[in-house]
Amino acid sequence: MIAEARDGAQTLLKCLEAGGIEYMFGYSGGAALPIFDALETAGTKIKFVLARHEQGATHMADGYARATGKPAAVLVTSGPGAGNTITGIMTAHMDSIPMIVITGQQVTWMLGKDAFQEADIFGITMPVVKHSYLVKDTDDIPRIAKEAIHIATSGRPGPVLIDMPKNISQGPCNAPLDMPMDLPGYHPEIANVFNQEDVIAIADALNRSQRPLILAGHGAMLAHAGPELKFLAETCQIPVTSTLLGKGIFPESHELSLGMLGMHGTAYANKAVCEADLIMSIGSRFDDRIIGQADKFGRNATIVHIDIDPSEIGKMIRPDLQAIGDAKVILAELNKHVTRLQTQSWLATLNGYKKRFPLGYKKQGGLKMQHVLDVLDTLTKSKAVITTDVGQHQMWAAQFCKTEAPWDWISSGGAGTMGFGFPAAIGAQFGRPGEPVIAVVGDGGFQMTLFELSTAVIHKLPLKILVLNNHYLGMVRQWQELFFDNRKSGVDLEGNPDFVKVAEAYGAKGFQIKRPADIEKILTRALEYNEGPCLINCEVLQEDNVFPMIPAGAALEDMIIEKPKYRMEKPIGST
Amino acid sequence: MKNRTIVTTDTPVPMEIKPPEQPLHTLSVLVNNQPGVLARIAQVFARRGFNIESLVVSPANDGRFSRMTIGARGDAENLDQIKAQCGKLIDVIHCSDHTEDDVVSKELALVKVAVGPDRRAEALQIGEHFGCKTLDLTPDSLILMVTGDTGKLDAMISMMQDFGLIELVRTGKVVMTRGEGLT
Ligand SMILES: Cc1ncc(C[n+]2csc(CCOP(=O)(O)OP(=O)(O)O)c2C)c(N)n1
Ligand SMILES: [Mg+2]
Numbered sequence: 067m068i069a070e071a072r073d074g075a076q077t078l079l080k081c082l083e084a085g086g087i088e089y090m091f092g093y094s095g096g097a098a099l100p101i102f103d104a105l106e107t108a109g110t111k112i113k114f115v116l117a118r119h120e121q122g123a124t125h126m127a128d129g130y131a132r133a134t135g136k137p138a139a140v141l142v143t144s145g146p147g148a149g150n151t152i153t154g155i156m157t158a159h160m161d162s163i164p165m166i167v168i169t170g171q172q173v174t175w176m177l178g179k180d181a182f183q184e185a186d187i188f189g190i191t192m193p194v195v196k197h198s199y200l201v202k203d204t205d206d207i208p209r210i211a212k213e214a215i216h217i218a219t220s221g222r223p224g225p226v227l228i229d230m231p232k233n234i235s236q237g238p239c240n241a242p243l244d245m246p247m248d249l250p251g252y253h254p255e256i257a258n259v260f261n262q263e264d265v266i267a268i269a270d271a272l273n274r275s276q277r278p279l280i281l282a283g284h285g286a287m288l289a290h291a292g293p294e295l296k297f298l299a300e301t302c303q304i305p306v307t308s309t310l311l312g313k314g315i316f317p318e319s320h321e322l323s324l325g326m327l328g329m330h331g332t333a334y335a336n337k338a339v340c341e342a343d344l345i346m347s348i349g350s351r352f353d354d355r356i357i358g359q360a361d362k363f364g365r366n367a368t369i370v371h372i373d374i375d376p377s378e379i380g381k382m383i384r385p386d387l388q389a390i391g392d393a394k395v396i397l398a399e400l401n402k403h404v405t406r407l408q409t410q411s412w413l414a415t416l417n418g419y420k421k422r423f424p425l426g427y428k429k430q431g432g433l434k435m436q437h438v439l440d441v442l443d444t445l446t447k448s449k450a451v452i453t454t455d456v457g458q459h460q461m462w463a464a465q466f467c468k469t470e471a472p473w474d475w476i477s478s479g480g481a482g483t484m485g486f487g488f489p490a491a492i493g494a495q496f497g498r499p500g501e502p503v504i505a506v507v508g509d510g511g512f513q514m515t516l517f518e519l520s521t522a523v524i525h526k527l528p529l530k531i532l533v534l535n536n537h538y539l540g541m542v543r544q545w546q547e548l549f550f551d552n553r554k555s556g557v558d559l560e561g562n563p564d565f566v567k568v569a570e571a572y573g574a575k576g577f578q579i580k581r582p583a584d585i586e587k588i589l590t591r592a593l594e595y596n597e598g599p600c601l602i603n604c605e606v607l608q609e610d611n612v613f614p615m616i617p618a619g620a621a622l623e624d625m626i627i628e629k630p631k632y633r634m635e636k637p638i639g640s641t
Numbered sequence: 642m643k644n645r646t647i648v649t650t651d652t653p654v655p656m657e658i659k660p661p662e663q664p665l666h667t668l669s670v671l672v673n674n675q676p677g678v679l680a681r682i683a684q685v686f687a688r689r690g691f692n693i694e695s696l697v698v699s700p701a702n703d704g705r706f707s708r709m710t711i712g713a714r715g716d717a718e719n720l721d722q723i724k725a726q727c728g729k730l731i732d733v734i735h736c737s738d739h740t741e742d743d744v745v746s747k748e749l750a751l752v753k754v755a756v757g758p759d760r761r762a763e764a765l766q767i768g769e770h771f772g773c774k775t776l777d778l779t780p781d782s783l784i785l786m787v788t789g790d791t792g793k794l795d796a797m798i799s800m801m802q803d804f805g806l807i808e809l810v811r812t813g814k815v816v817m818t819r820g821e822g823l824t
Binding site: 188189192193196197198200217249250251252375376377379380381 | 672677725
């Protein structure tokens, strides 16, 4: 059989499609022209979505992956187009999100000569990718495409960049579409081979513990370890707390769930960390936002660290016991060696904390973010895909929107990228059509990527944008109030547009909530509106603070439940 | 030709043999022989604030791979992190720390000494003591090549200091595990 003549760009698309890529989010430009043309000529089933900014495109691919567990691709041009993807790539990298980023590039013989729109994106992105390629030979494309998808999705996932010079995408490719990979230094399959003795030692320690605690992180989700985790917690009667990105791996309505821990986690989760005699992290990297002062974290506990990435072991906390490998595989083995533990009194203590320090807010005294989110949670029965931006609204969403299933909670954790929430919701909605997707955003972060309203409107995505509008960069204002004598500097969002009109100008539906009495009525209408995107602007209390709070770098036992009367020291550790 | 006085960064500084604050580690890294790999490795060290003291890169016996021998100073715990993070790079086949292993370790230096006829014999004699080869000889200078472990090179260079060093080029250390074990 004579193969049809194809160029590099067509080859690339065919290979990505064969590798399971269904969606490509991007923005066109000169150096990417051959690849854009191939979208028309290659006969590919890959669906292309035109974003309004390359950063938006990366967050869409990110949101798609976080909602489905499958990678999407990003396609942009060289120079400024490639440059605009950096925040999005970094965001994905920090949170271990698979993504294939294809950047157009100048022709190979002009590289290094400051040619028009040449940027060394291979070099620029090096610290924020799992791996990257600069393609120099058209015939390498099938191998590289296959490797890129394999690397992005296996082991600890992450973004992979493929820089495609124009003469490479335009040149003829004679290589077969299916080529073997050549990755002598990459062996993610060893994640399935764990050290049996490590697991037995963990089981022994667990069986001896009286106050055990499971700390479930994003890695447990990426490993699809939900059923094994639930079996372990229920069999042994161990309480479970999760990180921000671990939300959903264990149902938060479960009686053993303590919700999220850390800086703005629940008081009972943080107290559990302080009092536990064994803390077992499953796929969390002991981020500074959850451990506070590292040398005080779990001082009295045996620390167990289960992670797929050996470089995470001992990076922040030196564990007493460890197991390196896939969380699902390790837990399945661990579950064979554990028994029911006598944790009744431990659980009773924690239930006492739940009663004493519940997550709460007052329904009087103005419209509160917490109240809006609480009602949203009730109306959706905790069964919506929630994406968030970054700030106060994010932390309150984490507290009040209970996550019942994996892949339902989408938030930028490691990078804390403002502008993430709304485009991520667009990607999530593409990945899960027909399911409710709600972007919970602040007035600040939303304005960083709100132009993607065009994208959402054109595709008639029925997502809801809940703008929690406090007219402030609220989280920063909170720190200024607590640690800088309430001197407000660079946080007043004076000049915010009328968001309802903005939505309408883009052709989206707009709703307004101004009083607590409106919440249920308006949210119900918004949730029922499915003809396209809608935006709900909530004029919330301007100056409210998120509690509980552990000041950055402080120990978990120094958590504050409400605003202290005294002036607090400026945080020293971390940021 | 007139006598030239050449001042280099090596010339005026008397060699201070002060005990290093942190132990020197030697990492041997087998990598894909591809552009960009060195940059990726260097970034791992730089991010953690490690100064690379010596670096030798050359093709391995299997031409698809390169061998890097990296000398770096830092506390052991930090170095474990670096090792793990290097090992994570897709282009790294394996990465091992040979600090305490049973290895043979060699380095080579070219030493350009400012020495005229009056003291030449003396300099050559010292050179001979260190097993040096004389690579170049002019009325006012000579280039000696010395090989051996780092301590031997340090000693030879410090002796030559007395005549005046014009230039010094060291290759950096290479190591290989003894016996049949792989480096
Ligand atoms: C791109 C980016 N710039 C700056 C910050 C620092 N930052 C963190 S939260 C925050 C305020 C967010 O304000 P808003 O979006 O209105 O949310 P709110 O806290 O008011 O709910 C800022 C500026 C960030 N996280 N990301
Ligand atoms: Mg705000």
